[in-house]
Amino acid sequence: MDSESFTMEKKSDVGGIAADRLRSIIERVERLEEERKALSGDIKDIFIEAKSAGFDVKVLRTILKIRKQEPAEVEEQETLLDIYRRALGM
Known part of the structure; x- marks a missing residue:
């Protein structure tokens, strides 16, 4: 070298x-x-x-977050949210 x-x-x-x-x-x-x-x-x-x-900017941010997820994942979360709300009497 x-x-x-x-x-x-x-x-x-x-x-x-x-x-x-x-x-x-x-x-x-x-x-x-x-x-x-x-x-x-x-x-x-x-x-x-x-x-x-x-x-409502908070809602817009939530929508953006949801749109990034797979449809099955969104459906599962919405189902759980509904169950939890009913359990709490909401």
């Missing part, structure tokens, strides 16, 4: 860690976190808009 290739290897590999690869991973995560922050702000704005239009 010549001294130039040793220097290049040493520069990108520190303590057995590929520094360039690590830097790339960290920078990608940082970019995605910034995107997530921007998207969170956009979602917050939509909920503000919904509230000003007279919608």
